[in-house]
Amino acid sequence: MRILGIEGTAWAASASVFETPDPAQVTDDDHVFIETDAYAPDSGGIHPREAAEHMGEAIPTVVETAIDHAHERATADGASERGADSSPIDAVAFARGPGLGPCLRIVATAARAVAQRFDVPLVGVNHMVAHLEVGRHRSGFDSPVCLNASGANAHILGYRNGRYRVLGETMDTGVGNAIDKFTRHIGWSHPGGPKVEQHARDGEYHELPYVVKGMDFSFSGIMSAAKQAVDDGVPVDDVCRGMEETIFAMLTEVAERALSLTGADELVLGGGVGQNDRLQRMLGEMCEQRGAKFYAPENRFLRDNAGMIAMLGAKMYAAGDTIAIEDSRIDSNFRPDEVAVTWRGTEES
Numbered sequence: 078m079r080i081l082g083i084e085g086t087a088w089a090a091s092a093s094v095f096e097t098p099d100p101a102q103v104t105d106d107d108h109v110f111i112e113t114d115a116y117a118p119d120s121g122g123i124h125p126r127e128a129a130e131h132m133g134e135a136i137p138t139v140v141e142t143a144i145d146h147a148h149e150r151a152t153a154d155g156a157s158e159r160g161a162d163s164s165p166i167d168a169v170a171f172a173r174g175p176g177l178g179p180c181l182r183i184v185a186t187a188a189r190a191v192a193q194r195f196d197v198p199l200v201g202v203n204h205m206v207a208h209l210e211v212g213r214h215r216s217g218f219d220s221p222v223c224l225n226a227s228g229a230n231a232h233i234l235g236y237r238n239g240r241y242r243v244l245g246e247t248m249d250t251g252v253g254n255a256i257d258k259f260t261r262h263i264g265w266s267h268p269g270g271p272k273v274e275q276h277a278r279d280g281e282y283h284e285l286p287y288v289v290k291g292m293d294f295s296f297s298g299i300m301s302a303a304k305q306a307v308d309d310g311v312p313v314d315d316v317c318r319g320m321e322e323t324i325f326a327m328l329t330e331v332a333e334r335a336l337s338l339t340g341a342d343e344l345v346l347g348g349g350v351g352q353n354d355r356l357q358r359m360l361g362e363m364c365e366q367r368g369a370k371f372y373a374p375e376n377r378f379l380r381d382n383a384g385m386i387a388m389l390g391a392k393m394y395a396a397g398d399t400i401a402i403e404d405s406r407i408d409s410n411f412r413p414d415e416v417a418v419t420w421r422g423t424e425e426s
C-alpha cells in the first residue's frame with residue numbers, strides 16, 4: 078500500500094509518501110518520504126494570510142515532489158503489477174483540520190485534485206489524532222495515554238469505546254503558542270520554542286504561576302508573568318528556565334494523573350513542543366518511577382509533517398474509512414474526540 082499524505086494546517090507545507098505492506102504495524106519494508114517547505118514569518122508570529130500565501134506557493138511543489146517519488150517507487154517495485162498507466166498511489170490523505178482555514182482550504186483543494194487525477198480515494202485525517210497515532214504506531218504500544226504538546230493545542234487523550242477521549246486540555250492558549258508569544262515580546266524570531274530551550278540551559282529557575290485544574294491546564298498567566306518578569310529585569314535565561322520547568326511540570330503532572338486514572342502503563346508524546354529534551358526527560362522519569370513505558374517519536378514526526386498524515390491515512394484507508402469529494406470540506410476546529418476511530422477495530426481483529 079502506498080499513500081500520499083498532505084499536511085498544511087499552519088506553517089508546514091508538507092507532502093509525503095508512506096509505503097507499507099501492513100499499515101497496522103511497523104515493518105522492515107516500511108518506507109517514509111517527507112518533503113516540507115516551512116513558512117517562517119519575517120517578523121512576529123504566524124500571520125494567517127501570509128501562511129496561506131505560503132501554502133498556495135509551496136503545496137503544489139511539495140506535492141509534485143512526493144508524486145515523483147511515488148512514481149519512482151512504483152517503477153522500482155515493478156509497476157507492471159499495477160499496469161504501466163496505473164496510479165503510483167492507492168489513496169490521498171490530507172489534514173482536514175484543526176488549523177488555519179485559509180491554509181486548510183488550499184491543502185484540501187490539492188488533495189481533491191490529486192485524488193481525481195489518479196482516480197483514487199480521499200482520506201480526511203484529523204491533524205491532532207495524527208500527532209498521537211504516529212507515536213502509537215511507531216512505539217507499537219497497544220493503548221497508551223497520549224500527550225499532544227503542539228503549537229496551537231495541548232491535550233491529554235485516552236482511547237475508550239471507539240474514540241480518543243480528551244481527558245485534559247488547555248483552557249486557553251496552546252502550549253507552543255504561549256512560548257512563542259513570550260519570545261515575540263522579547264524580540265526573538267519565530268518559532269520561540271527552540272530558543273527558550275537553548276537559553277533555559279544557562280538559566281536559574283525563576284518562579285512562575287503553576288495552573289493545573291483537575292486534568293486541565295492554563296498557559297496564558299505564565300506567558301503574561303514571564304513577559305512581566307523580563308520587563309522587570311529578571312535575566313531572560315532564568316525566565317526561560319522557569320517557563321520550561323513550570324509548563325513541563327504541569328504537563329507531566331496531568332500525564333501522570335491520566336495514567337493513574339485510566340490504569341494505562343504506556344505514554345506517547347506528540348506535537349512540536351515534544352521536541353524539547355527537558356520535556357521528554359521529565360515525562361520519561363515520571364514513567365520510569367511508576368513502571369510505565371514512554372515513547373517520543375523522532376523529531377521529524379513530532380513537529381507538523383505529512384508523514385503522520387499518510388501513516389494514519391494508511392490505517393484509515395485499510396479500514397475503508399475514505400471520504401467522498403463532496404463531503405471533504407475542511408474543519409478548522411476539528412476536535413480529536415469527534416473522530417470515530419475506525420482503524421483500531423481492524424488492527425485488533
Ligand code: ATP
Nearest residue numbers: 087227228229230253268269270349350353380381
Ligand atoms: P498544531 O499541531 O497544534 O497545529 P503547530 O501547527 O504550531 O501546532 P507544531 O509543529 O506541532 O505546530 O509545533 C510548533 C511549536 O513547537 C511552536 O510553538 C514551536 O515554538 C514549538 N517548538 C519547536 N521546537 C521546540 C522545542 N525544542 N522546545 C519547545 N517548543 C518547541
